[in-house]
Each structure stands twice: as C-alpha cells, then as structure tokens.
Amino acid sequence: FYLQDTKSSNGTFVNNQRLSKSSEESPPREVCSGDIVQFGVDVVENSRKVVHGCIVATLKLYLPDGKEAKASPTTAVVPLSPETSISSQELYQLSQYLQEALHREQILENKLGTLQKVVANTQDESDIGWKALIEEDRLLSRIETLESQLQTCGKNVTEEKLKDDVLKLQEDKDKYQMAAKESLRKILQEKLEAIRKVQELENSLSNTENESSHLLEANQKKEQEILLLLEKASEHEKEISNLTKKLQEVEEKYLDLQSQNAEEKLTLENNAEEMRKEEQILSTKIEALKAENDFAKEQLSAMKGNKAVLLLLVYNYNLHHLFFLFDNLK
Numbered sequence: 001f002y003l004q005d006t007k008s009s010n011g012t013f014v015n016n017q018r019l020s021k022s023s024e025e026s027p028p029r030e031v032c033s034g035d036i037v038q039f040g041v042d043v044v045e046n047s048r049k050v051v052h053g054c055i056v057a058t059l060k061l062y063l064p065d066g067k068e069a070k071a072s073p074t075t076a077v078v079p080l081s082p083e084t085s086i087s088s089q090e091l092y093q094l095s096q097y098l099q100e101a102l103h104r105e106q107i108l109e110n111k112l113g114t115l116q117k118v119v120a121n122t123q124d125e126s127d128i129g130w131k132a133l134i135e136e137d138r139l140l141s142r143i144e145t146l147e148s149q150l151q152t153c154g155k156n157v158t159e160e161k162l163k164d165d166v167l168k169l170q171e172d173k174d175k176y177q178m179a180a181k182e183s184l185r186k187i188l189q190e191k192l193e194a195i196r197k198v199q200e201l202e203n204s205l206s207n208t209e210n211e212s213s214h215l216l217e218a219n220q221k222k223e224q225e226i227l228l229l230l231e232k233a234s235e236h237e238k239e240i241s242n243l244t245k246k247l248q249e250v251e252e253k254y255l256d257l258q259s260q261n262a263e264e265k266l267t268l269e270n271n272a273e274e275m276r277k278e279e280q281i282l283s284t285k286i287e288a289l290k291a292e293n294d295f296a297k298e299q300l301s302a303m304k305g306n307k308a309v310l311l312l313l314v315y316n317y318n319l320h321h322l323f324f325l326f327d328n329l330k
Contacts, residue, residue: 001061001069002028003037010040010054010103016095033061033069041100101219108212115201115208122194122201129187129194136180143173 005012005019005026012019012026015036020026031037039055061069 001031001059003031004028008040010043012040013038016099031059031061033059035059041103097222098219101215101222104215105212108208108215111204111208115205118197118201122198125190125194129191132183132187136183139176139180143176 003012003014003019005024007023007025009022011022014029014031016038019029035058037057037059041054043052063069
C-alpha cells in the first residue's frame with residue numbers, strides 16, 4: 001500500500017513526518033497497517049475565530065484474502081499503563097500543535113517579508129513623488145525667470161516683437177503649468193494610494209503582530225505542558241523500571257519455586273515408584289499367603305474327614321470287641 005501527496009498546501013503526514021514541501025508532489029510512500037496518517041493542519045480563521053481541524057486517522061489495511069497487512073515497526077504497540085498511554089497521546093497532540101505553530105510562524109514570516117517589500121516599494125514611489133515636486137518647483141522658477149527676462153527685454157524691443165515674445169512665453173507658461181499640474185495630480189494620486197496601502201499594511205501588520213503574540217503565548221503554554229508531560233513521562237519510566245525490577249524478582253521467585261516443585265515432584269515420583277514396587281511385592285506375598293491358606297484349608301478339611309473315618313473305625317472296633325467279649329461270657 002502506498003500514499004502520495006499531490007501538491008497539497010497544508011501537507012500530508014505519515015507518523016508525524018511530512019511527505020513533501022508545500023505545493024510540491026511527493027514520491028509514493030509505503031504505508032503499513034497501524035500507521036498514523038494526518039491530512040493537513042489545523043487552520044484558524046481570524047475573521048470568525050473558527051478553527052478548521054485536520055484529519056487524523058490510524059490505518060487498518062487488509063489484503064485480498066482478508067488478512068491484515070503487516071504492521072509498521074515504528075508504530076508497534078507496547079502494552080503500558082493507562083497513564084502512560086494517555087501521556088503519549090498528549091505528547092502527540094502537543095507535537096501537532098507545535099508543528100502547526102511553526103507552520104503559522106513561517107506564514108507570518110512570509111507576510112512580514114511581503115510587507116517589507118511593499119513598504120520599500122512605497123518608499124520608492126514617495127521618492128519619485130518628491131523628485132516630481134522638485135521638478136515642478138524648477139519649472140515654476142524657470143517660468144518666473146523667463147517673465148523677468150521678458151520684462152527686461154520689453155524695454156529694448158518693438159511693440160510687435162514684444163507681443164510675439166509675450167504670446168510665446170505665455171504658451172510656454174501654459175504648457176509648463178499644464179505639465180506641472182498633471183504631474184502634481186499624478187503625484188498626489190500616487191501619494192494617496194501609497195498612504196492607503198501603508199494604512200492597510202499597518203492594519204495587516206498589527207493583526208499579524210497580535211496573531212504572532214497569541215501564537216507565542218500558546219507556544220509558551222505548550223512548552224510548559226510539554227515540560228510537565230516530560231516530568232510525568234520520567235516518573236512513569238521510573239515506575240516502569242521499578243515494576244520491571246519487581247517483575248524480574250517475581251519471575252526469579254517463580255523459577256525458584258518451579259525448580260523446587262520440580263525437585264519435590266521428582267522425589268514424590270521416586271517415592272511413588274518405590275511404593276508401587278513394595279505394593280507389587282506385598283501383592284505377591286498376599287497371593288502366596290492366599291495359596292498357602294487355601295492349601296491349609298484343604299489339608300484341614302482332609303484331616304477332618306480322616307478323623308471321622310478313624311472315629312468310625314474305632315467305634316466299629318470297640319463294638320466288635322464288646323460283642324466278642326459278650327459271647328465269651330456266655
């Protein structure tokens with residue numbers, strides 16, 4: 001994916017980096033998913049005190065297969081605490097404000113340069129007007145000199161020739177006066193135009209100075225905010241360092257416990273294995289004892305049967321012996 005600035009006046013920015021200068025076309029710039037894109041800068045309309053905001057967006061680019069495009073390494077997201085993320089956002093906004101202030105300062109410098117050129121041109125036109133006035137005075141002086149000469153010469157010339165010289169001098173005088181009046185009219189008109197331009201330039205300069213003063217105050221406030229945010233960022237870094245140390249300690253304790261648990265588990269497994277072996281031996285002995293017990297029961301049963309037979313034999317024997325004795329007694 002690529003992005004190109006086609007001669008925009010307020011610029012196109014990718015991750016706070018401008019692609020090209022004002023009114024210049026930029027080469028295509030590769031963009032990735034997660035890059036921060038800004039189109040233009042905030043513009044303040046002084047007549048209505050309205051701020052026209054710029055457009056800032058985070059790109060989410062997807063390939064034709066529906067998977068998100070690779071992320072830019074410069075915009076990789078690092079999980080931090082909520083306070084740190086807010087501070088980062090404020091720092092980014094302040095960076096934008098400072099960039100806008102620099103842009104406006106550049107515009108003011110251009111305006112001041114233009115005003116200086118106009119003032120110089122006005123000064124040149126004023127010099128030309130003064131030169132025209134001097135020329136006019138010289139013409140009037142010339143006319144007065146010619147009139148004096150005419151009066152002097154009139155005493156030594158004839159009346160006819162005097163009339164011709166007077167008419168000629170009168171024509172020259174009229175020409176000089178007309179030229180002087182026209183020159184004076186142009187000079188006055190140029191002077192009025194120059195005065196009007198100077199007034200407009202003074203008003204514009206006053207507005208520019210007010211805007212510059214306002215921007216300087218805003219810049220100072222932003223610098224103070226940046227210092228405070230830098231202090232917060234430093235505190236957050238210390239807090240992160242402490243938390244990192246605590247996390248390392250916890251991880252070390254966890255590893256120690258895990259190692260102890262592993263040793264205890266191995267010991268328990270060995271004990272369990274020995275107990276299983278002993279259980280097998282006891283099971284074997286129990287089976288053997290059961291077999292011996294069964295055999296003893298069989299022998300006991302056999303012995304009980306033999307005892308009954310023996311008693312019967314003894315009984316039969318005694319009975320037979322009694323009968324025998326009884327017969328002998330008879």
